[in-house]
Amino acid sequence: MAEPLPDIVFRNVRVLDPSRGEDAVRDLAVAGGRFAPASVAIAAGAPAVDASGLAAAPGLRDVHVHFRDPGVPAAETTATGAAAAAAGGFTCVTVMPNTSPAGDSPEWVRSQAAAQVPVRIAPSACITAGRAGRAPAALEELAAAGAVAFTDDGSYVADAAVMREAMLRAAALGRPVMQHAVDPVLLAGGVIRDCPAARRFSLPAMPPEAETEAVRRDIALCRETGCALHVQHVSCAGTVELLRAAQAEGLPVTGEATPHHLFFCAGDIPADDAAWKMAPPLGSAADREALRAAVAEGVLSMFATDHAPHPAASKLGGFAKGANGIVGLETALAATWTAMVLSCGMAPLDWAARWTSAPARLIGDPPPSLADGAPADFTVFDPSAEWTVDPDRFMSMSRNTPFAGVALRARPLLTVCNGRITHGSAFLR
Numbered sequence: 112m113a114e115p116l117p118d119i120v121f122r123n124v125r126v127l128d129p130s131r132g133e134d135a136v137r138d139l140a141v142a143g144g145r146f147a148p149a150s151v152a153i154a155a156g157a158p159a160v161d162a163s164g165l166a167a168a169p170g171l172r173d174v175h176v177h178f179r180d181p182g183v184p185a186a187e188t189t190a191t192g193a194a195a196a197a198a199g200g201f202t203c204v205t206v207m208p209n210t211s212p213a214g215d216s217p218e219w220v221r222s223q224a225a226a227q228v229p230v231r232i233a234p235s236a237c238i239t240a241g242r243a244g245r246a247p248a249a250l251e252e253l254a255a256a257g258a259v260a261f262t263d264d265g266s267y268v269a270d271a272a273v274m275r276e277a278m279l280r281a282a283a284l285g286r287p288v289m290q291h292a293v294d295p296v297l298l299a300g301g302v303i304r305d306c307p308a309a310r311r312f313s314l315p316a317m318p319p320e321a322e323t324e325a326v327r328r329d330i331a332l333c334r335e336t337g338c339a340l341h342v343q344h345v346s347c348a349g350t351v352e353l354l355r356a357a358q359a360e361g362l363p364v365t366g367e368a369t370p371h372h373l374f375f376c377a378g379d380i381p382a383d384d385a386a387w388k389m390a391p392p393l394g395s396a397a398d399r400e401a402l403r404a405a406v407a408e409g410v411l412s413m414f415a416t417d418h419a420p421h422p423a424a425s426k427l428g429g430f431a432k433g434a435n436g437i438v439g440l441e442t443a444l445a446a447t448w449t450a451m452v453l454s455c456g457m458a459p460l461d462w463a464a465r466w467t468s469a470p471a472r473l474i475g476d477p478p479p480s481l482a483d484g485a486p487a488d489f490t491v492f493d494p495s496a497e498w499t500v501d502p503d504r505f506m507s508m509s510r511n512t513p514f515a516g517v518a519l520r521a522r523p524l525l526t527v528c529n530g531r532i533t534h535g536s537a538f539l540r
């Protein structure tokens with residue numbers, strides 16, 4: 112078990128607290144596992160560390176991770192996934208139910224939530240029984256067991272009648288549905304978006320309509336059922352327009368952007384290498400610009416990694432044969448800081464909100480805060496650190512990432528989850 116954070120004062124740290132709109136350089140103190148006035152911590156004998164040039168935010172939250180447990184322990188386990196999350200600055204993650212067996216039982220939900228690991232797990236659960244798309248799962252039992260949302264992630268619920276019934280029941284439970292919005296019929300076997308690599312290697316391309324038409328249908332169901340709809344890993348400019356219109360209409364529709372869709376575009380794909388293969392695939396440069404603008408604007412109110420570990424053998428065979436997905440937890444903070452704050456001029460406080468208050472709201476949590484009295488659950492990072500991604504140093508068991516060798520800025524130094532040090536204890540010595 113992670114060691115408790117001793118009473119301490121971080122001198123002159125840049126506090127980014129979206130819950131209170133605070134972006135200020137000040138002393139941040141912890142006493143008895145909670146934030147406290149620095150004077151109180153000092154009177155209690157807390158040592159001070161110089162945190163000049165560093166930043167602190169509430170512990171990051173990721174509403175979209177795959178820990179492959181149970182199912183593929185060679186890819187990831189709950190323990191290694193949680194270690195990767197802590198190393199990335201995260202204190203709460205929502206695991207996806209596309210495990211083996213699928214997460215469609217109350218026992219699965221309870222076992223995920225009860226895992227004794229260095230990150231809080233707020234599990235989702237399946238929309239449909241067995242993730243088979245044929246009938247809704249026992250949503251009421253899953254919610255009672257602690258499921259914070261319903262999703263068949265990895266698969267789109269193609270049957271609109273099944274989705275409608277699930278959304279009516281999820282609405283009654285006050286839980287959102289999170290859709291992997293890729294219509295397999297329109298996808299037609301596409302593994303990449305149209306780009307030079309697709310043409311060079313004769314790879315079947317995904318039309319953006321495979322995403323936008325799926326989102327269009329789900330927005331109509333949201334309007335009809337009143338169920339909160341969350342669109343996972345948005346990749347197309349057209350989807351952004353649909354979400355913007357739905358939000359303007361007042362519908363409870365949210366969307367997430369992944370670090371990789373914000374950082375890369377399909378034109379960056381250098382070879383027929385499945386390290387670059389994910390679902391949905393990287394979009395065009397125009398799509399990336401639309402996603403970045405939507406994140407800055409708040410139409411896409413949160414980041415999410417879609418951390419998808421695979422053993423090396425599953426990534427052989429290029430785009431045609433390699434598995435979908437990349438690991439993301441240990442590059443997420445830096446990739447989003449680099450792409451959004453440094454490249455696009457996004458306000459750091461807005462960036463922090465995309466990783467903390469917005470994902471908390473989606474799963475029904477109060478906004479995490481650095482206010483005095485709140486539990487010490489936070490991340491200290493160095494916004495100016497420059498580093499090059501070396502997958503061999505990941506805590507994750509898997510190495511599948513297109514960020515290998517990429518230079519990024521900003522790096523997590525210390526993660527404290529509910530008063531316990533889960534990453535970076537060396538920083539305090």
Ligand SMILES: [Zn+2]
Pocket residue numbers: 264265266291343344390391
């Ligand atoms: Zn997905």
